[in-house]
Ligand SMILES: O=C(O)C1=C[C@@H](OP(=O)(O)O)[C@@H](O)[C@H](O)C1
């Protein structure tokens with residue numbers, strides 16, 4: 283894949299899968315369903331939408347972490363029996379933190395196979411609610427799932443978060459969306475959230491934002507492009523966003539990419555300033571940007587130290603190991619430290635040809651490595667179809683920027 287030397291164009295992004303999957307659940311819990319505009323049609327949103335609308339006894343949740351966690355809480359809190367299963371990888375992604383919290387609120391969530399992991403048998407019932415503690419340092423999705431059923435429980439929910447809070451912007455997104463659907467949610471101090479019992483409703487249609495995580499790959503393409511007049515328009519992105527990944531625009535200033543906004547959305551251009559000699563970042567609030575930022579730093583030959591990556595091991599694949607393996611093919615020797623950091627001191631070894639990148643069933647591996655074609659046109663990405671998890675049109679939108 284050879285990029286054209288001029289990088290100019292307009293890219294229509296998918297809509298946010300995180301917002302989509304939350305509003306699908308909130309709308310399903312509302313007195314009357316809300317009209318949702320700009321719903322994502324990615325795999326993860328499709329399985330969530332099917333679970334919420336069809337509510338079959340056997341639910342195939344595929345590889346969608348949010349849909350797995352959100353639908354477990356959804357079905358635990360109302361009468362009915364459901365068996366929720368997914369891909370082999372889904373059955374390796376832990377869920378006991380959520381299942382334990384639900385069960386201590388009076389729910390009946392059982393493991394159909396291995397303790398602590400999907401598949402689950404959810405024997406749903408009306409829940410009284412009340413107080414529960416939950417570790418906040420494994421996945422914020424468990425917290426979002428519990429919060430969203432808070433209003434429909436008789437006593438509401440008093441959720442005490444223990445340990446450090448990771449992926450915090452996703453909790454804030456959940457709270458904002460619940461409030462937009464009429465719920466009363468308040469922080470009590472730094473570690474407790476109270477959700478008042480009540481009913482969800484939304485006046486008029488709800489429009490879902492475009493996806494900032496997907497935009498990150500266009501930032502990476504901009505950063506790796508040699509075209510000093512490069513310009514990419516990303517309609518549908520606005521400075522005030524519910525998505526924590528909107529910070530990508532600040533992070534990429536470091537790589538010389540400027541973001542301005544017009545009436546339609548964001549416009550990316552080059553700032554013509556030097557990239558720092560080394561890159562250091564804590565991504566505990568933006569885990570989904572890790573691959574984009576790590577690959578960008580590596581391709582720009584900037585030694586790096588990324589911290590706050592403790593959730594990456596339990597995502598679509600072990601992303602720490604996957605990054606180390608694939609960057610080694612470029613001769614870049616990355617160290618994984620304490621299961622939560624990626625370091626590159628600048629040391630290199632021979633490149634491995636042919637340059638074939640494995641994607642490990644992980645959409646973000648494919649999308650983060652695709653821009654490497656700017657530097658290595660001969661690169662081959664295995665299983666490019668994995669992008670459909672969050673960004674089904676990724677390759678199609680790339681086409682106008684590459685030579686036939
Ligand atoms: O709530 C959400 O929509 C998400 C939360 C994050 O997961 P963790 O909280 O497990 O880090 C993120 O990685 C995922 O892609 C989407």
Ligand SMILES: C=C(OP(=O)(O)O)C(=O)O
Pocket residue numbers: 345346347348349570597598646672
């Ligand atoms: C981690 C991700 O998704 P999930 O956990 O919802 O499967 C992701 O999209 O990068």
